[in-house]
Amino acid sequence: MRILGLDYGSVTVGVAVSDPLGLTAQAVETIVRHRESKLRQTLARIGEICREYQVEKIVVGLPLNMNDEPGERAEKATKFGELVHRRTGLPVIMWDERLTTVAADEILDEMNVRGRHNRKAVIDQIAAGIILQEWLDNCGGEETTETDRG
Template sequence: MRIMGLDYGSVTVGVAISDSLKLTAQGIEVIRRKSETKLRQTLARIEELIKEYEVEEIVLGYPKNMNNTIGERAEKSEEFAEHLRRRTGLPVVLWDERLTTVAAHQVLNAGEVSLKKKMEVVDKLAAVFILQGYLDYLSNKKKLNLTDSL
């Protein structure tokens, strides 16, 4: 079983999937829609990917403001999380994604990726950063639990 990471944007959703050991995140695709309110096809595609990759949990980027307050984008992510829970029946973890898109842009800029290509992959890379952060958290949590039992 795997974990899915999502970077939810106004008209795109970046998708990443963990490996079966839940150690690494790989970018899968960017789902695009015509407008922010057109979610049916987006949710259907996510469901297809859940089945294809045998996903057991979803990690959704939670774009808090830098001062830790909840803004409009975070509220929209909360709404999307609820859609995902109802539609898939899977647990959805909201994961602090502050600066993941900035980090994705920095990586792509360092690699001298063209603007066109950057726009195609930045959301997928942000999803990778979101999911990898969560996977690292799980790994560190396991290590701490093992240390506590020694």
């Protein structure tokens, strides 16, 4: 069973997918749009990826504030998750993604990736991979509907 991980941003969506056994996450791509509100092509691409990889479940990063409260970005991510569910018909799980971009940035430092353009091209897909891997490590074999860290 493959699971898709998404890191929703204002103009990009990082995409990762699990291996067929649901053990590891791999970065796939970054979907870029021109404006935050223009989601039609983004949702269409997510649908294509779901069919290509035979995805059965989707994990979307939920950027909670450090005090566990949802802010504006979390509300937008939740609405995005609802749109993804409507588009794909697949179960969507919202997963706490705090500090994943920081972790992705550290990974790029370790990989010695320099230059703003080079980093920007991959940081969202690495963050999506981290979100998905955390969910797999904590809940991979279990049915999860909560927005929580295991």
